[in-house]
Amino acid sequence: MTGVNILKKLTKNFWVHVVLIFVSILSIFPFIWLLSTSLKGSGENIFAYPPTIIPQDFTWANYVGVWHKVDLMRYFINSMIVAGGTVLLNLILSSLAGYPLARMEFKGKKITFFAILATIMVPFQAIMLPVYLITLKLHLVDSVNDTMGFIGLIMPFAVSAFGIFLMRQAFLAIPREMEEAAIVDGCNVFQVFWKVLLPMVKPSLAVLAIFTFIGSWGEFLWPSIVLTKETMYTLPVGVNNLQGMFSSNWRYIAAGSIISTIPIIIFFLAMQKYFISGENEGAVKG
Amino acid sequence: MFKYYGKTAPYLFLLPAVIVLAVFFFIPFFQTIFLSFQDYSTNIYHAGFAGLKNYVDILHNPVFYKVMINTFIYLVAAVPVLAIVPLFLAILINQKIRGITLYKILIYLPVIVSIVVAAIAFKWLYAEQGILNYLLNVLHINSIGWLTDPKYAIYSVIIVTIWKGIGYYMMIYLAALMSVPKELYEACDIDGAGFLRKHLTVTVPHIMPTIALVTTISSISAMKVFAEIYVMTKGGPLNSTKTIVYYIYEKAFENLDLGYASAMAVILLIIVMAFSLINIFCFERNKYQL
Numbered sequence: 001m002t003g004v005n006i007l008k009k010l011t012k013n014f015w016v017h018v019v020l021i022f023v024s025i026l027s028i029f030p031f032i033w034l035l036s037t038s039l040k041g042s043g044e045n046i047f048a049y050p051p052t053i054i055p056q057d058f059t060w061a062n063y064v065g066v067w068h069k070v071d072l073m074r075y076f077i078n079s080m081i082v083a084g085g086t087v088l089l090n091l092i093l094s095s096l097a098g099y100p101l102a103r104m105e106f107k108g109k110k111i112t113f114f115a116i117l118a119t120i121m122v123p124f125q126a127i128m129l130p131v132y133l134i135t136l137k138l139h140l141v142d143s144v145n146d147t148m149g150f151i152g153l154i155m156p157f158a159v160s161a162f163g164i165f166l167m168r169q170a171f172l173a174i175p176r177e178m179e180e181a182a183i184v185d186g187c188n189v190f191q192v193f194w195k196v197l198l199p200m201v202k203p204s205l206a207v208l209a210i211f212t213f214i215g216s217w218g219e220f221l222w223p224s225i226v227l228t229k230e231t232m233y234t235l236p237v238g239v240n241n242l243q244g245m246f247s248s249n250w251r252y253i254a255a256g257s258i259i260s261t262i263p264i265i266i267f268f269l270a271m272q273k274y275f276i277s278g279e280n281e282g283a284v285k286g
Numbered sequence: 287m288f289k290y291y292g293k294t295a296p297y298l299f300l301l302p303a304v305i306v307l308a309v310f311f312f313i314p315f316f317q318t319i320f321l322s323f324q325d326y327s328t329n330i331y332h333a334g335f336a337g338l339k340n341y342v343d344i345l346h347n348p349v350f351y352k353v354m355i356n357t358f359i360y361l362v363a364a365v366p367v368l369a370i371v372p373l374f375l376a377i378l379i380n381q382k383i384r385g386i387t388l389y390k391i392l393i394y395l396p397v398i399v400s401i402v403v404a405a406i407a408f409k410w411l412y413a414e415q416g417i418l419n420y421l422l423n424v425l426h427i428n429s430i431g432w433l434t435d436p437k438y439a440i441y442s443v444i445i446v447t448i449w450k451g452i453g454y455y456m457m458i459y460l461a462a463l464m465s466v467p468k469e470l471y472e473a474c475d476i477d478g479a480g481f482l483r484k485h486l487t488v489t490v491p492h493i494m495p496t497i498a499l500v501t502t503i504s505s506i507s508a509m510k511v512f513a514e515i516y517v518m519t520k521g522g523p524l525n526s527t528k529t530i531v532y533y534i535y536e537k538a539f540e541n542l543d544l545g546y547a548s549a550m551a552v553i554l555l556i557i558v559m560a561f562s563l564i565n566i567f568c569f570e571r572n573k574y575q576l
Contacts, residue, residue, distance in 0.1 A: 016378050023375060024392035030407035033417060047415040051558055082558040097303035100296035121309050123563035125510050125531040126555040129538045129547055130314035156310040159303045189291040218400045220513040225539060257403045268398045276390040
């Protein structure tokens, strides 16, 4: 390689890095600025021109303050219950439904298949009103009691066509000999499903679990429709409520928002290969 | 293969999912259509059959036109950016350079974080004496009301939606880029084609289906925006950021005009279903193995 070529290669990558660093900064800057504000004490003007990223009057006081005034731990636990329940039900219902669609012949298979496919086209936002009316009618609301409230938060998202098709594809990929061998060994159809097939689709179950969790964790519209009690708030609803509670106290709003974001960032970093490996694309719902 | 399951087995497996979908999907779907022909505007407990009244009212409501124009602005402003910028970034990231994983993590971060926190973070950037107005002042431009001026508010909200979507679509493109044969790029290098020509002649034609897919899914999500608007502007100022889902929410849960809200929901349904049909039958056949 000649000197000119090396130079060319260096400058080319240089511009790639410049662009990517710029976009990376744009991606995280809103959080950085929120973090910076949350660490500024009352001795520092948060509207100061020019703005300072590094807090001059550094303090944890806003975190302590918001933690005492708002039951963020409660919101976190509520979010865990809702996301956990939603994930569990999605895993069970999707794999149960995906199996016959992949492997069995039965009357009405085609129509079931297309009916489930059709649900992909229907946005929740268009049917949310009757969903709310039905949830009320079934008493699945927090005004009855907390358990019913949680069930009402979970049930409309307990299964999705996306999950069913994901599991169907996973079952389609398993060689039929696996089932045949199990049948010869004396398993019935439920044992085949539970003992033989389910362990083989673990990777798909993991993908389904992770993306359902992220979706449920960030859900805002449905909880803000059904929830009436503050003790039932999930994190997104609780964080939005900070705006009303602290009206213009941006230090507290910022601190509360940052605290609420920590769990999901830890989750993301721990599971990053599922998100950025490039193998599960299209897994998040659009 | 011999049949090893009884007649009822497939139905038993399907039953739980079908019950949930029936109660929380199919019944509400038909109820939405039914409610759109009911009149709740005078008494929410006693509705009567209204025929097309709700639809006629909607067509005479200037706010509805405003809302549809806003939704259209959302589509026209957000979708092209979300179809092009992530592709450009994916091309840059799809090479052997240092720090790729870190770039991917940072650019994907907005996708993961709750939209509510994102909207609050941007609201703070957009504050009257906020950092963005400071930057404008540095450039000798007067401060603007990012969220308070009806001229700019909708674009400020659109920026949040774009910002939150870039990483997601970038990962979709990245997966598609892996399938482009490397030999084609080598041929380009031999011909001495530059960056732009190389990608316009090889990459773009090769991943055209993915570009189309990203266009339809980002259109569908743009039609459904709600949280950004709810957290940042509540549809204001002067309805300038009110989009269709927000208006449905307002009519249904604040004005309790169930019939009117449902008629708008039917309009939303028709638009989104049109996009989805294109999507499923043209670009995602493999995913569902149709």
